[in-house]
Amino acid sequence: MSPTPGVHSLEGFSEIGTGIYLRDIREQCQNSEGTTSPNVILIFGWMGAQLRHLQNYIRAYIKLYPDASQIVVRCNPDLFLAAPCTKQRRLRPVIDALEALHCLPSSSPAQRPPCILTHAFSNGGSMQMMLVGHMLQRKYGSVPGSFTSALILDSCPAVGNPKTIKLLFSSIIRNPIIRLVVLIAVYTKYFIGLGLSLFFGKRMMMMENLRIEMWNPRVLPWMGFHTPRLYLFSRKDELTPLQDVTQHAETAKERGMDVHCELFEESGHVSHVLIEPERYWTSVQEVWAVALSKEKEKD
DSSP states (O other): OOOOBTTTBOTTOEEEETTEEEEOOGGGOSOOTTOOSOSEEEEEEEETOOHHHHHHHHHHHHHHOTTOEEEEEEEOGGGGTSOHHHHHHHHHHHHHHHHHTTOSTTTOTTSOOOEEEEEEEHHHHHHHHHHHHHHHHHHHOSOSSOOEEEEEEESOOOOOOHHHHHHHHHHHOOOHHHHHHHHHHHHHHHHHHHHHHHHHSSOOOHHHHHHHHTTOTTSSTTOOTTSEEEEEEETTOSSSOHHHHHHHHHHHHHTTOEEEEEEESSOOTTOHHHHOHHHHHHHHHHHHHHHHHHHHHHO
16 A cells, blocks of 8 residues: 555655655756745754644745755654664765755855755754754864855754653653653663763753754854844743743854744644744744845845
């Protein structure tokens, strides 16, 4: 039986790795000079997000920016427990796709620098984005020059604590036995990291490392202080408390980054677009317009 579109596959996309999908439309958009669209949209889904959840964003981006290729990266629930080599192996197709789309220095030096919009959801998506950034940094270093780029951060980053960890895994793992086993493993890793951090005086907590890494203006190598970043968050998000996001955004602004914030009143975790879709996508378009305006100023 063939997979059901929108549930196990994405129409117009190729699955290039486990949970990684590519919409490559370069051949359809040969004459894209002067366009206000990104060349590439990079989407990092939240932990446990199914394709039917991510399609709300994929379809909206196709409607807003039909000339953009897309790379969609799902986040498996075992992200917190997988070995570093396993994480890198799973994410390698993302690097291959970015190279194929001429987003990296050696892939096509003759072409104009690409325009890349990155959209990360929750701590799971942010962590995968950070890992891709590390892989690219090791291979390429900092990308020379500055690409037109924008970063959208939906419901992240959160500090993370035992309460939010339990809420997270309770929402994505329905089987109570499997959930208990996973929670024991995650709690063990959490408290070992906490103990080592207190004993050695160094940051060994995964979520704290993530928040610090996210203050790097070059979290992906084509980004920089010029890259506008949009924080989308809510008062009623139980997994990513309001104060976690506002504190992170304020610190990023103090460090010289171009920070934009959109606060929603009624939506839950990664659900802002369901409650106020027009406002959500307007804020995304406005931040991309800021990125384009900065490119024009350089010209």
